[in-house]
Amino acid sequence: MDTGTHVVMGIALGGLATLDPVVATNHAVASSVLIGTIAGSQIPDIDTLLKLRNNAIYIRNHRGITHSIPAVILWPLVLSAIIFPFFPGANLFHLWAWTFLAVFIHVFVDIFNAYGTQALRPFSNKWVALGVINTFDPFIFGIHILGIFIWMAGANPGYTFLVMYAIIIAYYFKRFSLKRSVHLKVKAMIPDATEIIIAPTMRFHQWRIAAMNEKQFFVGKAVKNQVEILDRFNRVPVPSTPVIEAAKTDKNLSAFLSFSPVYRWELDEYDDFYEVRFIDLRYRSNGHYPFVAVVQLDCDLKRISSYTGWVFSEQKLRKKLSIIPS
Template structure:
């Protein structure tokens, strides 16, 4: 989820924690727990600072080790210890339990996005991405804001947010049901499907779809229950030529390939260089595929320039990278 949603979820958990008999009667513990749930709800996304280095590091590592099983415990111990330095009279056990729950909930809800997490590390590095909830879901965010407003108006925070979360559980079930119906329709439309990757949007009934069959890639959208096929590409395995192998040594390309489950590739030869491009098919927007990895190599197969990330026009890509002109 986005940062704002994680913040309001931390506040909500701090409110629910008042139902804990120890937290509910001890102001110091309640204050410490609120700090723990808010900080804990943000902690796994500390790896966002990797963007300051480059997109390749960020793509390869974001929601990776910081969202793993060991990290949930490490974050909870560190945050609890830090808060105890400032609020030593709070109940250590209950502070740790609610902080741990906030961190675990952060990782859990991120699984439902199309981006996903490596939440089962160290057992597997597989990305778990259920593709049910958009990274920013207006309904979820607004539901939390309404809960906070009701709390401010004087309602009991525990029962208020418990009600909000029961509603949100029903919302998740509805979203899951919607996704399953789309997949069922797709299998009727394209019987030879091998894999379907669905990415929800901020619009409740709009979904991005990437489909792999035995021989082709299909890009589609689902709008108000209707499947709209938009693009179709021949599914050609990436050839292991000298140019491709050299390109795959680049950090930007290798990061993209480690993350993207469905993409097509292009190799172009110009007067003085090669250009290799990988294009993620999950995020079609206005006829353009904005998530790409690109590398340019000279004829001696030395990497001249490369980039991976989100670019919404070819002109911006060229300016961003200062690539060799075509």
């Protein structure tokens, strides 16, 4: 989920914690737990700082080790050790328990996004992505804000957020049902599909679709259970040519390939350099595919420049690469 949603989730868990008698009857415990749940709801995303280095490192590592099983165990211990000394009258076990729940829920809800997490590390490096909830879901964010306002108005926070979470659980089941319906429609349209990826959007009834069979890629959308195929591309295997192999050694392209499950490729040859481009097919927006990896090589196959990330126009991509071919 996005940072804002994780913040309001942390506040909501702090309110829910008042159902714990130890928290409800001790101001120091309640204050420390609220800080712990807010911090615990944020700490796994500390790897966002990797963006300050470059996109390749960020793409390879975001929601990786910081969302792993050891991290879920470690983060609450670290946070509790930091917070507890400021609240001498607090109960360390209850502070740890609620902070642990906040960290766990952060990682758990991220599994439901299309991006996913490596939550099974160190047992598996596989990305777990159920793709039923958008990174920012207006309903989930909105109902948390509503719950916080109801709490501020004087309602019991424990019962307020207990009801809220019951509604959210029902909402998740509904999202699974909607996705399954879209999947069945796509399968009916492409019966020989070998893979179907359905990703949520911020709109409740709208989904992105990327599918493939042995010969083609299909990109489409579903709106109110009506599926439309927007683009088709022939599947052309990536060749093992010297240019492609040289491009694959670039860190940006390597990061892209470690993350993207469905893509097409292009190779352009100019007077004095080659340009290799890989295009993720999952994120079509207004006829454009914004998530790409591009590598430019000179005639000796040495890297000139490269980029991976989100770009929404060719002009901006050229600016990122700092080269405009004639």
